[in-house]
Amino acid sequence: MIRLRMKKAAIIVLMTLGFFNLGFTQKKYPYQNPKLPVEDRVKDLLGRMSLEEKVRQMDMYKGEYFKDKEDFSKTKADAKIGTLGIGAIHDIYPRSAKMINDLQSDVVKKSRWGIPALIMCEMLHGYLDEGSTAFPMSIGLGATWDTNLMGRVGQAIGTEARAHGVHFGLGPNLDVGREPRWGRVAETFGEDVYLVGEIGVAMIKGMQGESLVSDRSIIAEPKHFAVHGIPQAGGNSSPVLVGERSAREDFLPSFEKAFKKGGALGTMCAYSELDGIPCAANHWLLTDVLRNEWGYKGIVVSDLGAIKYLQVTHYVADSPKESIRQAVSAGVDMQFYDFTNEFWQQTVIDLVNEKKLKTEDIDRAAGGVLRLKFLLGLFENPYTDKNLIKERFHSKENQDLALEAGRKSIVLLKNENNALPLNKDIKTIAVIGPNANASRLGGYSVKNKVGTTVLEGVKQVVGTKTNVLYEEGVPLIVIGQVIPTKFLFTPDESKNGLKGEYFNNRNLEGNPALTRIDSQLEFDWPWSPGDGVNDDDFSIRWTGYIKSDKSFDGWIGLSSDDGIRMWIDDQLVIDNWAKGATNIVTTPKNIEAGKKYKVRIEMWEGGWGARAHLRWNLEKVNFQPAIDIAKKADVAIVVLGESNELVEENRDVATLDLHGMQQELIEAIKQTGTPVVCVLLNGRPLSTNWISENIPAVIEAWFPGEAGGKAVADVLFGDYNPAGRLPVTVPKSVGQLPIYYNQKPSAIHRYVSESENPLYTFGYGLSYTTFEYSNLTLNTKEIKPDDEVKVSVAVKNTGNYDGDEVVQLYINDVYSSVTTPLKTLKGFKRIFIKKGETKQVEFTLTPDDLAIWNREMKKVVEPGDFEVMVGGNSTDLQKVSFRVVD
Numbered sequence: 056m057i058r059l060r061m062k063k064a065a066i067i068v069l070m071t072l073g074f075f076n077l078g079f080t081q082k083k084y085p086y087q088n089p090k091l092p093v094e095d096r097v098k099d100l101l102g103r104m105s106l107e108e109k110v111r112q113m114d115m116y117k118g119e120y121f122k123d124k125e126d127f128s129k130t131k132a133d134a135k136i137g138t139l140g141i142g143a144i145h146d147i148y149p150r151s152a153k154m155i156n157d158l159q160s161d162v163v164k165k166s167r168w169g170i171p172a173l174i175m176c177e178m179l180h181g182y183l184d185e186g187s188t189a190f191p192m193s194i195g196l197g198a199t200w201d202t203n204l205m206g207r208v209g210q211a212i213g214t215e216a217r218a219h220g221v222h223f224g225l226g227p228n229l230d231v232g233r234e235p236r237w238g239r240v241a242e243t244f245g246e247d248v249y250l251v252g253e254i255g256v257a258m259i260k261g262m263q264g265e266s267l268v269s270d271r272s273i274i275a276e277p278k279h280f281a282v283h284g285i286p287q288a289g290g291n292s293s294p295v296l297v298g299e300r301s302a303r304e305d306f307l308p309s310f311e312k313a314f315k316k317g318g319a320l321g322t323m324c325a326y327s328e329l330d331g332i333p334c335a336a337n338h339w340l341l342t343d344v345l346r347n348e349w350g351y352k353g354i355v356v357s358d359l360g361a362i363k364y365l366q367v368t369h370y371v372a373d374s375p376k377e378s379i380r381q382a383v384s385a386g387v388d389m390q391f392y393d394f395t396n397e398f399w400q401q402t403v404i405d406l407v408n409e410k411k412l413k414t415e416d417i418d419r420a421a422g423g424v425l426r427l428k429f430l431l432g433l434f435e436n437p438y439t440d441k442n443l444i445k446e447r448f449h450s451k452e453n454q455d456l457a458l459e460a461g462r463k464s465i466v467l468l469k470n471e472n473n474a475l476p477l478n479k480d481i482k483t484i485a486v487i488g489p490n491a492n493a494s495r496l497g498g499y500s501v502k503n504k505v506g507t508t509v510l511e512g513v514k515q516v517v518g519t520k521t522n523v524l525y526e527e528g529v530p531l532i533v534i535g536q537v538i539p540t541k542f543l544f545t546p547d548e549s550k551n552g553l554k555g556e557y558f559n560n561r562n563l564e565g566n567p568a569l570t571r572i573d574s575q576l577e578f579d580w581p582w583s584p585g586d587g588v589n590d591d592d593f594s595i596r597w598t599g600y601i602k603s604d605k606s607f608d609g610w611i612g613l614s615s616d617d618g619i620r621m622w623i624d625d626q627l628v629i630d631n632w633a634k635g636a637t638n639i640v641t642t643p644k645n646i647e648a649g650k651k652y653k654v655r656i657e658m659w660e661g662g663w664g665a666r667a668h669l670r671w672n673l674e675k676v677n678f679q680p681a682i683d684i685a686k687k688a689d690v691a692i693v694v695l696g697e698s699n700e701l702v703e704e705n706r707d708v709a710t711l712d713l714h715g716m717q718q719e720l721i722e723a724i725k726q727t728g729t730p731v732v733c734v735l736l737n738g739r740p741l742s743t744n745w746i747s748e749n750i751p752a753v754i755e756a757w758f759p760g761e762a763g764g765k766a767v768a769d770v771l772f773g774d775y776n777p778a779g780r781l782p783v784t785v786p787k788s789v790g791q792l793p794i795y796y797n798q799k800p801s802a803i804h805r806y807v808s809e810s811e812n813p814l815y816t817f818g819y820g821l822s823y824t825t826f827e828y829s830n831l832t833l834n835t836k837e838i839k840p841d842d843e844v845k846v847s848v849a850v851k852n853t854g855n856y857d858g859d860e861v862v863q864l865y866i867n868d869v870y871s872s873v874t875t876p877l878k879t880l881k882g883f884k885r886i887f888i889k890k891g892e893t894k895q896v897e898f899t900l901t902p903d904d905l906a907i908w909n910r911e912m913k914k915v916v917e918p919g920d921f922e923v924m925v926g927g928n929s930t931d932l933q934k935v936s937f938r939v940v941d
Contacts, residue, residue, distance in 0.1 A: 084099065084100075084103070084168075085099040086099040086100035086103075086168075086429075086434075087169075087434065089432075089434070089435050093426060093429045093430060094426075096425075096429050096434075097422050097425050097426050097429065098422075100168060100170075100425055101418055101421065101422050101425070103168060104168065104421070106404055106407060106417065107139055107400070107404060108139050108140065108166075108167065108168070109417050109418070109420075109421035110400045110403045110404055110417065110421070111139040111140055111141060111142055111400060112140075112142040112170070112420075112421040112424045112425060113142055113383075113388060113389050113390070113399075113400075113403065113417070113420045113421055113424065114141075114142045114143070114389065114390060114396050114399055114400055115142065115143045115144070115145050115175065115356070115389055115390060115391055115392065116135060116141060116142075116143070116144045116145070116396060117144075117145065117146055117392065118144055118145060118146040118147025118148065119146070119582075120132070120134075120135045120144075121135070121144060121147060121158055122147065122154070125150045125151065125154060126154055126157075127153075127154050127155075127157035127158045127161070129157075129161060132158070132161050132162075132165075135396070136161070136162060136165045137165070138165055138166075138167065139165075139166070140162060140165060140166030140167070140168070140170045140172075141162050141166075141170075141172045142172070142173065142389065142421075142424050143172065143173040143174070143175050143223070143389060143424070144158075144172050144173070144174055144175065145175040145176065145391070145392075146176070147174060147176070148176060148183065148184035148185075148219070148221075148502075149174075149219045149220050149221070150184075150185075150219075151444070152219075152220065152438075152439050152440065152441040152442075152443070152444060153441070155174065155219065155220035155438075155439060156220065156438045156439065156441075158172070159171050159172060159220070159437040159438055160437075160438075162437075163437060169434070170425070170428065170434075171428060171433040171434065171437035172437075173222055173223055173424060173427060173428060173431075173433075174220055174221045174222050174223065175221070175222070175223040175224075175225065175276075176216060176221045176223070176224065176225070177224075177225045177226070177499050178212050178216055178224040178225065178226050178262075178273075179193060179225070179226040179227065179228060179242060179498070179499040180192055180193055180196060180208075180212075180226075180497065180499070180500070180760075181212060181215075181500065181501045181760075182212055182215045182216040182219070182221070182224075182501070183499065183500075183501060183502060184219070184501070184502055185501065185502040185503045185504070186448060186449055186501075186504075187215050187448070187449060187501045187504070188211055188212075188215060188449050188450075188453040188454060188456070188457050188501070188761065189457065189496050189500055189501040189504045189506060189760050189761035190208050190211075190212075190456075190457050190460050190760045190761075191457075191460050191461055191464045191497075191757060191758060191759045191760040191763065192241050192242075192496070192497030192498070192500075192738055192757055192758035192759075192760075193227065193228055193241065193242045193243055193244055193497075194232070194240065194241050194242070194243060194244065194245065194738055194739075194757055194782060194783070195460075195461075195464035195497075195756075195757030195758060195759055195760070195779075196208065196244060196254065196258075196460065196464060197243065197244030197245040197250060197251070197254055197782035197783075198245075198463075198464045198465075198466055198755075198757060198779040198780060198781065198782050198820075199254075199460065199463040199464050199779060199885070200250070200254075200779070200780050200782075200861045200883055200885050201463055201885045202253055202254060202256075202257035203257070203885075204456075204459065204460060204463060205254050205257035205258045205261065206257040206258070206260055206261040207261060207456055208258060208261060208456065208460060209227075209257065209258035209259060209260065209261025209262040209263075209275070210261035210262070210264065210271070211261075211452075211453045211456055212224065212261075212262055212273075213261065213262040213263070213264060213271060213272055213273045214271045214447050214453075215447060215448055215449070215453070216273050217269075217270050217271055217272060217273050217439070217443075218270070218439060218443035218444050218446075218447045218448060219439065219444060219448075220438070220439035221273060222273055222274060222427075222431050222433070223273060223274045223276060223321055223427070224262060224273050224274065224275055224276060224321075225276050225278065225323065226275065226276065226277070226278065226499075227244070227255050227258050227259065227275065227277055227278075228242040228243055228244075228277070228278055228279070229243075229244075229251055229252070229255045229277040229278070229309040229310055229313055230242070230243045230251075230278075230279055230283045230284035230306075231243065231245075231246060231247070231248050231251055231282075231284045231285070231305065231306050231309060232244075232245060232246050232251075232284045232783060233246050233284055233285040233793055233795045234284065234285045234286055234289045234792070234793070235289070235711060235739045235740045235783065235786065235792070236288070236289025236707055236708050236709065236711065236739075236789060236792070237284070237286055237289040237290070237291060237707055237739075238291060238498075238702050238703050238704055238705060238706035238707045238708070238738075238739075239283075239284075239291060239498075239703075239704050240284070240702075240738070240739045240783070241497055241498060241702050241703065241738025241739055241758070242498060242499070242704075243284055244782060245782025245783050245817075246782065246783045246784060246795040246796070246817060247782070247795075247796070247797065247817065247880050248304075248305055248306060248307075248308050248309050249308070249879070249880045249881060249882075250782060250880060250883070251309040252308055252309035252311075252312040252313070253312075253883070255277060255309055255312070255313055255317070256312050256313055256316050256317040258275070259275040259277065259313055259317035259318070259319045260317055260318070262274075262275040263275055263317075263318060263319070263320075267320075267430045267431045267432070268430075268431065268432035270439065270440065270443060274319075274320045274321050274353070274427055274430075274431070275313075275317070275319045275320075275321060276319070276321030276322055276323055276356065277309075277310060277313045277314075277317075277319050277321075277322055277323075278322065278323035278325075278358065279323055279324065279325035279326070279327075279334075279358055280310055280322045280323060280324050280325060280334065280340070280341075280345070280355070281302070281306060281307055281310055281324075281325065281329065281334065281340060282295045282297060282302050282306040282307070282325070282329050282334075283295065283325040283327055283334075284306070285297070285306075285793070286327060289707050289708070289709075290707055291704060291705050291707055292326050292327045292364070292368070293327065294327065294328050294331075295327055295328065295329050295330070296330065297329070297330065298330060299330070299908075299912065300873065300908045300912065302329065302330075303908050303914075304907065304908055307344070310322070311349055314345075314349050314351050314353070315349055315350070319353065320352065320353035320354070320427060320430070321353050321354055321356065321427075322345070322351075322353060322354075322355055322356070323355075323356050323357070323358050323391075324337075324340075324341060324355050324356070324357055324358060324361055324386075324387060325358055325361065326357075326358040326359075326360055326361035326364050326368075328369055332371075333361070333364065333365055333369045333371060334361070335357055335358075335361040335362050335364070335365060335381075335382045335385070335387055336365055336371060336372075336378075336381040336382055336385045337385055337386075338384070338385040338386065340385075340386075341355055341385050341386025341387065342385065342386040345386065346386065352423070352426065353423060353427070354388040354389060354420070354423040354424055354427065355386055355387050355388045355389070355423075356387075356388065356389045356390075356391055357382065357387050357389070357390055357391045357393060358391060359391045359392055359393070359662070359663055360391075360392075360393060360662050360663070361382075361387075361391070361393070362378050362379060362382045362387065362390055362393040362394075363375070363378060363393045363394065365377075365378035365381055365382065366378045375394060375398070375402070376402050376405070376406070379394075379399065379402050379403060379406065380406050380411055380412060383403065383406075383412055383416050383417075383420065384412060384413070384416055386419075387420075388419070388420035388421075388423050388424065389420065389424065403417070454761070454762065457760045457761050457762045458760075458762035458765060458766055460760055461756075461759040461760045461762050461763045461765070461766030461767075462766040462769055462770065462775045462777075463778065463779060463859075463885075464756070464757055464759055464760075464766075464779050465754060465755070465756050465757075465759065465766060465767065465770050465777045465779050466754070466755040466756075466777065466779040466780060466781055466819075466820040466821075467753075467754055467755075467770070467777040467779075467820060467821040467822065467823075468747070468753040468754065468755050468815060468819075468820075468821070469747060469750070469751065469752060469753040469821070470751075470752050470821055470823075471751035471752065472751060474730065474732065474751040474752040475732065475752045475754075475770075475771060475773075475823070476770075476771065476772050476773025476823060477690060477732070477771050477772050477773070478772075479516065479517050479518075479521070479772050480520075480521075481517070481521055481689045481690060482521065482522060482689055483521070483522045483523075483524065483687055483688045483689050484513060484517065484521060484522070484523050484524070484688055484689065484690055484691075484692065485524045485525075485526075485681075485684045485685045485687070485688035485690070485691040485692070485724075485729070486509060486510045486513055486523060486524070486525045486691075486692045486694065487525070487526050487527075487528045487681045487684070487685060487691055487692070487693050487694070487720070487724060488527070488528055488529075488693045488694035488695050488717070488720065488721075488734075489527055489528065489529060489530055489531035489694075489695065489717065490509070490531065490694040490695060490696050490698070490734075490736045491508065491509050491510050491525060491527070491692070491693075491694035492508045492509070492510040492511070492525060492527070493508060493531070493698070493736075494506040494507075494508060495696070495697075495698055495736045495758045495759075495763070496758055496760065496761070496763075497699065497702075497703075497738055497757075497758035498699055498702070498703035498704060498738070500699075500758075501761070504761055506759075506760060506761040506762065506763050506764065507761065507762055507763060507764035507765050508763075508764040509692070509694045509734060509736075509763075509764045509767050509768065510523070510525050510764070511764045511765075512763075512764030512765040512766070512767055512768030512769075513692065513764075513768045513771070515764075515765055515768065516765070516768040516769065516771075516772050516774065517768075517772065524684040524687065524688060525684070526680045526681040526683075526684050527681070528678060528680075528681035528693075528720045528724075529676050529678065529681075529715065529716045529717060529719070529720045530676070530715070531696075531697070531698055531700075531701070531714065531715065531717070532638050532639065532698075532700055532701070532714060532715055533639075533672070533676060533715050533716060534612070534614065534638065534639045534668070534670055535609075535610070535612060535639070535641075535670040535671050535672035535673070535674075536670060536671060536672070536673055536674060537575055537576075537577045537668070537669070537670055538575060538576070538601065538611075538669050538670060538671055539575065540552055540574040540575050542601055542602055542603050542604070543574070543575060543599060543600070543601060544599050544600040544601075544602060544651075545572060545598075545599050546598050546599050546600075548600065550572055551574065552572040552573050552574040552575065552599070553572070553573055553576065553597040553598060553599040553654070553656075554570070554571075554572060554573075554597065554598050554599055555569075555570065555571050555572070555573045555595055555596070555597050556569075556570050556595065556596045556597075556598075557569040557570070557571075557584060557585055557587075557588045557593060557594075557595050558593060558594045558595070558596075559587075559588060559589045559592070559593055560592065560593070560594060561592055561593070561594050561618075561659040561660075561661065562594060562659070563594045563595075563596055563657060563659075568587045568588050568589075568593075569584075569585045569586060569587050569588050571585065573597065575669070576597065576656070576667050576668060576669035577668055577669075578665070578666065578667045578668070579664075579665075579666050580660075580664060580665045580666070581664050582664075584665065591660060591661065591662045591663070592660065592661065592662070593659070593660050593665075594657065594658065594659040594660070595657070595658050595659075595667070596655065596656070596657050597654075597655070597656040597657075598654070598655050598656075599653075599654060600651045600652060600653055600654060601646075601651075601652045601654050602649065602650065602651045602652070603646050603648055603649075603650075603673075604648055604649065605646075605648050605673065606646060606647050606648040607645075607646050607671075607672075607673055608645045608646075609643075609644065609646070609671060609672040609673065609675075610641035610642060610643050610644055610671065610672055611623070611628075611641065611642055611644045611646075611669075611670070611671045612629075612639045612640055612641035612642070612669075612670050612671070612672075613629055613631070613639070613640055613656065613667075613668065613669060613670075614638055614639045614640070614666060614667070614668040614670070615631070615658050615665070615666050615667055615668075616664065616665060616666045616705055617658065617659055617660045617661050617665060618631060618632040618633060618658060618659045618661075619631050619632070619640075619656070619657070619658040619667070620632045620656070620657050620658075621642070621654065621655065621656045621657075622653075622654070622655040622656075623642070623644070623652055623653065623654055624652060624653050625653065625655075628642040628644075629641075629642050632657075632659075638700050638701065639668075639670065641672075644671075646671070656669065676716060678719070678720060678723050681720065681723070681724065682723055682724065682727060685724045685727045685729045686727050686729065688729055689729070689730070690729065690730045690731070690732065691724050691727070691729045691730070691731045691732070692731075692732050692734060692771065693720070693721045693724055693731055693732070693733050693734070694733075694734045694735075694736060695713060695717045695720075695721065695733065695734070695735055695736075696713075696717075696735045696736040696737035696741070697714065697736070697737040697738055697739070697741075701714055701738075702737065702738035702739050703738070708739075709789065710742075710789055711739070711740065711741055711742040711786060711788070711789055712741070712742055713741060713743060718745060718746075721733060721746060721750070722745070725749060725750065730751070731750050731751070731752075732750070732751075732752040732753075732754070732771065733746050733750045733752070733753045733754070734754045734756055734767055734771075735753070735754065735755050735756060736756050736757065736758060736759070736763070737755075737757065737758070738757065738758055739783075740781075740783050740784065740785040740786065740815075741785070742785070742786055742787055742788055742789075742814060743814070744787055744788075744814060747814060747815075754767065754770060754771070754777070755779075755781070756770075773823065773856075776822055776823045776824060776856050776857065776858035776859070777820070777821070777822060777823070778820065778822055778858055778859035778860065778861060778885065779820050780818050780819065780820040780861045780863075780928065781815055781816070781817055781818060781819045781820060782817070783795075783817060784796050784813045784815070784816060784817045785813055785814040785815040785816075786813050786814060787809065787810055787812075787813060787814045788809060790806065790809055791804055791806075791809060791813065794813050795817065796816060796817035796818070796878070796929050797817075797876035797877075797878060797879050797880070798876060799874045799875075799876060800874065800876070800877055801874070816928065816929050816930055817929050818861075818863050818880075818928040818929035818930075819928045819929070819930075820861070820928070822854070822856070822858050822859075822860070823854070823855075823856045823858065824852055824853075824854030824855060824856040824857070824858045824890060825852075825853045825854040826850055826851065826852055826853065826854075826860045826888070826927055827850070827851045827853045828848055828849070828850055828925065828926060828927070828933055829848070829849045829851070830847070830848065830849045831846075831847070831848045831923075831925055831933045831934075831935050832846075832847050832848075832935070833845065833846055833847075833923065833935055833937050834847075835937065836936075836937050836938065837937060837938050837939075837940055838937065838938075838939055838940070839939070839940065839941075840902060840905075840915070840916035840917075840918070840939055840941070841902050841916070842902070843899050843900060843901050843902070844899070844900040844923075844937055845897065845898075845899055846864060846882070846897065846898040846899070846900060846923055846925065847895060847896070847897045847898075848862065848895070848896050848925045848933070849893055849894070849895055849896075850862060850886070850888065850893065850894055850895075850896055851888075851891075851892070851893040851894075852888040852889060852890050852891060852892055852893075853891075854890060855890055856890060857887070857888070857889045857890055858887070858888065859885055859886065859887050859888075860885070860886055860888055860927055861883060861884070861885045861927065862883065862884050862885075862886065862896045862925065862926075862927065863880065863882070863883045863925065863926060863927065863928065863929065863932075864880070864881055864882035864883065864898050864900075864923065864924070864925050865878040865879060865880055865881065865923075865924040865925075865929065865932065866878070866879055866881050866900065866904065866905070866921055866922065866923055866924070867879070867921065867922040867924070868905070868907065868917070868919065868921055869919060869920040869921065869922060870919050870920065871907055871917055871919065872907075872909045872910050872917060873907060873908070873909060873910060875907060878924060878929065878932075880929075881898075881900060881904045882898040882900070882904075884896055884898075898925075900923070902916050905921065905939065916939055917939070918938075918939045918940055918941050919938070919939060920936055920937075920938050921936065921937055921938070921939065922934055922935075922936050923935050923936070923937070
């Protein structure tokens with residue numbers, strides 16, 4: 056009896072210490088030995104796992120399945136995990152070490168092999184969760200042309216994420232943004248594959264650090280693989296119509312650098328098609344190139360919906376099962392909410408049992424996920440230290456870095472007669488515009504973060520002695536006003552509001568899953584709109600009456616990010632059923648007070664959040680208050696541009712002009728006679744032709760991050776000398792598109808009534824000082840195809856301010872077997888030069904820089920003449936030549 060008690064006590068002690076549980080955490084198998092090579096550990100563990108356990112590693116779960124508010128929910132987890140463990144969890148954003156450590160402990164215990172979970176989160180330009188450091192939007196980071204800065208930004212993002220127990224970041228975006236109408240151009244670093252690659256690699260190295268085991272490192276997941284940045288007509292997920300040579304020369308190199316030079320171990324396949332084959336089912340892309348040519352050892356995660364799209368959008372698969380088969384066999388390792396976890400896993404298992412998927416495909420995918428977990432050291436320590444969040448989250452160092460990044464992202468587009476910098480002794484300043492006192496952080500930005508506005512930044516810089524006046528002038532988007540509940544009535548007129556019928560399909564079919572009275576239509580749903588309704592693929596019908604107590608001649612409008620339509624008095628007046636992504640679609644309407652108007656509104660939702668707004672313009676826009684303060688001021692700073700509602704995923708446009716009534720506003724302010732400075736906060740290049748011609752000083756600030764307002768003010772008042780350079784070409788109109796800087800020689804923009812030149816060129820940007828280039832030399836005039844060329848140039852600051860210069864190097868392969876651009880970026884350096892100082896800048900051109908894909912689709916350096924061009928932008932360049940000989 057005593058021996059039995061002692062034995063039980065020993066078992067309890069062992070369980071307490073973690074040596075006796077379902078996870079087999081005692082070190083008895085080779086995969087548990089951290090001294091063994093990772094590949095040996097992966098092979099050993101795969102050999103022990105069942106098919107069901109392997110497939111579980113190929114799946115991504117939503118964070119909501121494991122949380123009760125901000126605490127770990129064992130009850131919810133039990134329902135999802137069972138005894139098979141888990142592959143990855145996304146959208147969980149732990150707020151405490153305890154929460155994520157409790158989750159990991161539970162996951163490990165419920166896995167037969169003690170396998171921890173891979174925690175994934177968004178972090179395009181900052182770890183997405185509340186309170187994190189918000190850096191400038193990606194296109195602004197591209198405008199810095201500063202790889203050192205980008206390395207530090209990546210490190211800050213990785214440090215903040217890993218402190219929270221997060222291991223895998225969805226970013227950076229390495230798409231080459233050659234289509235400015237596309238809403239996701241704001242997520243890119245620019246239009247040039249060399250710039251995107253160098254900036255991206257620096258960020259990836261910062262995120263991944265020296266070792267993935269470090270509590271400051273995470274895995275970077277560059278996206279969207281591949282050739283996603285030039286969709287037809289700028290439509291998100293629209294076809295990309297380029298061939299293999301263009302893909303290999305103009306788009307793939309940014310990803311190849313990310314994997315081979317940056318060491319990135321994650322990637323997200325695009326949901327678009329490339330040359331007729333959807334990327335999620337493209338074996339050539341995901342296997343032949345990525346794995347076989349480049350030796351990629353990471354995992355491929357589908358973009359949200361990419362696998363489902365094979366059937367419902369691309370029509371290359373006739374069922375969800377066939378879609379899954381094509382994706383996994385092509386090289387996709389993990390789904391991203393395409394299907395329910397249960398359906399995904401069972402379907403993959405069925406496909407293997409039916410011999411329609413190979414065991415090798417499953418081992419590749421599951422093994423890839425396990426490899427990351429071994430590299431991250433999660434089998435040895437899946438937990439985060441309880442003190443790291445407090446020590447590292449949104450640190451003073453990271454806040455200062457956000458300000459530095461904001462400053463360096465700003466591009467001075469125009470400065471006629473040295474209108475800038477402004478004098479801080481100005482008595483009265485008018486700050487005007489829809490973006491003047493608005494926090495504009497861009498898409499995929501830190502949750503609930505409110506950045507410093509331009510108005511706040513101006514007040515900080517000039518102090519209390521200057522009178523700073525403010526008026527919005529005009530809303531960024533004239534969306535009218537929400538129709539109040541008191542003016543809405545149910546079909547039987549017994550209650551205020553509209554009757555809502557919610558269906559679990561896109562076509563309003565069958566019986567409603569939910570029926571309720573909605574007091575007004577002002578909805579933004581990240582997931583399900585109500586009890587019993589799907590997160591995705593639902594539809595809604597609202598019916599009732601509108602009756603106003605005021606008469607007005609204006610419009611009624613709808614806003615939705617998917618299909619929507621409206622009938623008034625049984626007449627179809629708005630029909631956006633086929634397309635969504637609308638900010639506001641209106642129909643003219645003369646409303647008579649007291650008259651009843653029958654209304655029916657229908658919408659469908661296809662994935663990833665939904666929006667439904669019903670509005671009217673009872674109140675009209677009035678410029679007069681803004682005009683009045685401009686007249687009182689010594690200078691007017693007018694802040695225009697865009698917001699997330701205008702440029703983001705699924706926010707594509709047909710024009711690059713300023714949205715709404717913004718140009719009318721700045722024209723009215725200019726007519727007051729007060730000197731005007733224009734500041735643009737936006738995510739895509741805008742065709743601000745009138746502003747460029749009529750306003751003496753123009754600043755492009757993009758979405759400049761959490762310290763953006765201060766950064767803009769520092770530039771306006773000379774506390775920082777701007778040196779950002781455009782990472783994209785700015786067209787004068789959409790009719791010029793495409794107009795990226797390195798088009799082929801035969802691309803001639805010869806129009807009847809439009810200039811052939813863009814508004815601003817790639818690489819352009821002014822400074823408060825001037826720079827002079829001299830003594831451009833090469834170390835040789837003749838090389839062999841496998842040799843390098845050293846390039847040197849002297850750059851002197853000839854102005855009155857210290858400042859940065861971005862030295863840019865372009866080449867031209869004069870005659871070649873296939874067509875090449877007349878200039879292509881192959882080097883850049885951002886350097887600080889004091890006034891009067893000269894610095895020597897050196898570059899090395901490698902065979903890879905000179906190579907092309909020839910007519911036989913071989914990557915070679917062809918003999919012939921090459922021109923080297925160096926300068927501070929892509930047009931004002933000095934030139935020297937050399938020859939490649941056999």
